[in-house]
Structures are given as C-alpha cells and as structure tokens.
Amino acid sequence: MPRRWLGMYVHMHWGYHHPYAARTWTLEDWRAYLGGISALGYNLLQIWPMVDTMPLPLTPSDEAHLDKLRQVIELAHREHNLTVWLVLSANAVGNAQAASYPFEERPYFTTERRLNPGDRRERAELMVARRAFLEPLAEADGLSIIDSDPGGYEGSPPAEFVQLLLDHRRLADRLRPGMRLNYWMWWGWRPKVVEVPNAAELRDRVLGETLAALTRANPEPWGLLACNRDHLRIVAEHGLQARTLYYPYGAIEDEPSVPRTNNDPARLAATFEGLDPASYPLGAMGNAQNHVLQLPHTYLFAQLARGRGAEAANLLKFAKELIPALGDEVAEGWAALADGDGARAAAARERLLAAAAGARAGRLGGLMFHDPARFLGDLAGQLAQWEATLALREALAQGCDPVPAAQRLLAALEEGLARTGFRDFYVGAFAATMHPLLAALAGQLSGGAALQRALDEYAHLRQNHVPERHGYLARLVAALAECAGLRESPRDL
Numbered sequence: 001m002p003r004r005w006l007g008m009y010v011h012m013h014w015g016y017h018h019p020y021a022a023r024t025w026t027l028e029d030w031r032a033y034l035g036g037i038s039a040l041g042y043n044l045l046q047i048w049p050m051v052d053t054m055p056l057p058l059t060p061s062d063e064a065h066l067d068k069l070r071q072v073i074e075l076a077h078r079e080h081n082l083t084v085w086l087v088l089s090a091n092a093v094g095n096a097q098a099a100s101y102p103f104e105e106r107p108y109f110t111t112e113r114r115l116n117p118g119d120r121r122e123r124a125e126l127m128v129a130r131r132a133f134l135e136p137l138a139e140a141d142g143l144s145i146i147d148s149d150p151g152g153y154e155g156s157p158p159a160e161f162v163q164l165l166l167d168h169r170r171l172a173d174r175l176r177p178g179m180r181l182n183y184w185m186w187w188g189w190r191p192k193v194v195e196v197p198n199a200a201e202l203r204d205r206v207l208g209e210t211l212a213a214l215t216r217a218n219p220e221p222w223g224l225l226a227c228n229r230d231h232l233r234i235v236a237e238h239g240l241q242a243r244t245l246y247y248p249y250g251a252i253e254d255e256p257s258v259p260r261t262n263n264d265p266a267r268l269a270a271t272f273e274g275l276d277p278a279s280y281p282l283g284a285m286g287n288a289q290n291h292v293l294q295l296p297h298t299y300l301f302a303q304l305a306r307g308r309g310a311e312a313a314n315l316l317k318f319a320k321e322l323i324p325a326l327g328d329e330v331a332e333g334w335a336a337l338a339d340g341d342g343a344r345a346a347a348a349r350e351r352l353l354a355a356a357a358g359a360r361a362g363r364l365g366g367l368m369f370h371d372p373a374r375f376l377g378d379l380a381g382q383l384a385q386w387e388a389t390l391a392l393r394e395a396l397a398q399g400c401d402p403v404p405a406a407q408r409l410l411a412a413l414e415e416g417l418a419r420t421g422f423r424d425f426y427v428g429a430f431a432a433t434m435h436p437l438l439a440a441l442a443g444q445l446s447g448g449a450a451l452q453r454a455l456d457e458y459a460h461l462r463q464n465h466v467p468e469r470h471g472y473l474a475r476l477v478a479a480l481a482e483c484a485g486l487r488e489s490p491r492d493l
Helices: 026-038 060-080 119-135 160-174 197-217 229-237 265-272 293-307 315-322 322-339 342-355 372-399 403-420 431-446 451-464 472-482
Strands: 005-010 042-048 083-089 092-094 112-114 144-148 180-184 222-226 244-246 281-288
Touching: 005 083, 005 293, 026 060, 042 060, 042 281, 060 083, 060 119, 083 119, 083 180, 092 119, 112 197, 119 160, 144 160, 160 180, 160 197, 180 197, 197 229, 222 293, 265 293, 281 293, 293 315, 315 322, 322 342, 322 372, 342 372, 372 403, 372 431, 403 472, 431 451, 431 472, 451 472
Parallel strands: 005 042, 005 281, 042 083, 083 144, 144 180, 180 222, 222 244, 244 281
Antiparallel strands: 092 112
C-alpha cells in the first residue's frame, strides 16, 4: 500500500457521448487514460460503476459494462500498479424502469430506488443485489460508500447508515478478504440535500455521530474521504487524521458540469493553501466528470497535491507533452479560455485550426485518448463559444442590439450539445457566467419570457434531486432559440 495516495475519481453518473462520458469508454480508452495519469504520478483510481441503478436480473449492457470494468481493474493493477476503489451509494438499487434502458443511456434519477435501512428485509435485498453486481469486480482494493447525494432515507438516523457500512464490510469480506472500506463524508446521512435552517450545525452533528459510531464499530480495514476543510476539522476532533485522505470534490471540475476545459490555477491552489499535509496523511484525490477535457487541472492537481506549488506547474511544458508540435497553440487556447478578451479567444481558435492538420500525440497523449484531432476540435469549439459569450456580454453592456451576438452564442451552444451530447443539469462556472447574461438578454427581448422561465426552473431543480434534472441544458438552449429573432439560428452544426 502506498504511503501517500494521489488519486483520480472517474464519475459515471451522467450519460452522454463518447469519449466525454466515462460510461462510454472502451477498454483501450481506459488503457490510454490510465497510462496518462500514471505518468503524472497518480497511483489511485476510484470508479463509480453505477451499480446503484442496475436491475436484477442484469441486462446484457450491464453485464458487458461490469465485464469491461473487471478488465479495467486487472489492467490498472497489472500495467500501472494502481490501487482501485469502487464507489457505491449507501442504499440505492435499480427500480422497475431500470431494465428498459441500456447502461450507457440510463438516467440516474429516473431509475434509482432507495431502500429502507430500517427494514431488515430491504437491507437484505440490497446486499443480495450488491453481491451480484460486485462479484465480477471482486479484485478491487476497496469500496467507498457515500453518505448522501445519492443516498439517504426519510427519517433514518445516522446509526442506520453506520449499519449499512457494516453490511458492506461483511460483503467486502465475502468478496475478497482485506478489501478496504471507506466512508465518503459528504452532506451527512440526511434524507434530502436541501437548504434548511442551521444546515451547517446539522451537518456537523450528523457527521460527528457517524464518525463516533464508526470508530466504535472499527470495521477494519477502513478509512475516511474528507471532501472539505470542515470535514478535516471534524475528523481532527475525533482523532481520525491517520485514516484520512483529502478529497476536495469539485476542485478539478464541478459536478454536474457542462463539458468545458477549466484553467484556474488560483482556484486549485486555494484548495491546498494553508493545509498541513499531516491532516490528510493518506494523500489526496481529485475528481472529474469530463476527463478528456480537464487536462490542465488534472496536471495542476497532481503538482499541488504533491506539494510542488502552482508556480512549479508549467502548462506550456505539459501541452508540449500532449502534442509536441502544437504546445504553444494549445497552451494559448487554454489561456484564452481563462481570459475575458474575445479577440484573444478568436485569434487562439484561428491558430489552432490553421496548425491542426497532421498533429501527433506525444508522451502524455493517452490523456486525450491519442486523438489530437478530436482534442483540438473540442478546444476550438470551446473558444468559439467563449468568444460568442463575451460578444453578447459586450453588446448588452454597450446597449447595442444583442440579437446577432445571441445568435452566435446559440449556434455555439448547439454545436456543443451536438458534439458532447450533454443535455442535463449542471452547476459551477457555466451557470455563474451564463445565467446572468441570459437573464439580461431575456429582459431585453420581446420573446424573452420563455428564457426567463427556463432560468427560473434552474433554481427549483438546484434544490430538488428529481428526474426533471435530466435534459435541463437542452431545455435552456431551446428556450434561448425561442426568443424573438433567434428562431432562424443554425442548428445542424
């Protein structure tokens, strides 16, 4: 077991196009990506296999997915000496609708069923299902159980969550003795992830009760995944630092997130700033949703987690190890995505397109699945969308007619939908940047009411984990197209 881990979480919740959604990865995609992160120093892989929405009996697509992940675990061990953990919700299984969807397209919130941990029969049903799903993956080194989002049950106390952890301990022992059990600290064992009075106090109390009960049970071997500074504080209060891995969820990429490359070294640096590595002696782990797009942050996280500091991270050098002949162009494209200059974004896009022909992958090309053409096309498309966003911002600020810029933005958003297939709910930078802009646009256009209603819907969905979350981005883009003067915007891009 490594003294300190540097981990990457591969998240499979949202289903969309290959290769952006990890659900769709082939075995060769996995081999390429694991080679890339291993070369950056990562030695821990955590995967959510999404058994939480699988039906029994398994569908052919579920069986194929589990067999592929069995091979992924094998190659992670054999070729890269990676430790592999699997993520599970505490109490979810597939519902009656689950079997009607192939695994790659299955919408989570439509097909999840949460079992009652206070009911012995339902707990037994959960463990029977989990054993069937996990037996093909029994060579994994550990199980990580999240306390909520997804998970939880109305009226269930923390003691019942701890009982679920102990049930999974016994299951792990049957699958393969010595398998590690991790408690993924998140919101605490709460029925709903919503804003409530004294939410922080409630979270701290519930997390504290859980840690105390888990310490008493001592389900060895076990550990903790602490996702923020409050978690680290609570862990320290219980004297459990030696069991703790720092897991700053969302540092590399918010989740769920509209597919877009992030380049924010200051945000990543703040994730580690002022923290004593002794508070998380097992190391650190990052997460991503769109792994083939989040290459700058995957690289920067590896440097910061090992104490090298943002000043030691050289994105130009990294870009040249992805595509040696185009390192300057790629690094400038990343920089333009982080800048507020539309002309710079346009110029960076033109440089990429002019130089892209015949580009070859370099030493770290596995991070982009050895596909420079797709990688460069993604970056160029993002630059076009950012340029259009900035143009609309400028038109609104100057009091100019916003319709031409809005049409350009609509075309770029529709191109992104067609390219990545991501249509669902999101948080993070896209909402923070785009929603105020679209709200201002809606207020200026005679047909803006539909767009404002779509923006209002977002606030409702943000508070409620409901099936309507699926398809939200597509509904927002459709509402933008309904605005006066935008019906004729191009769609087949």
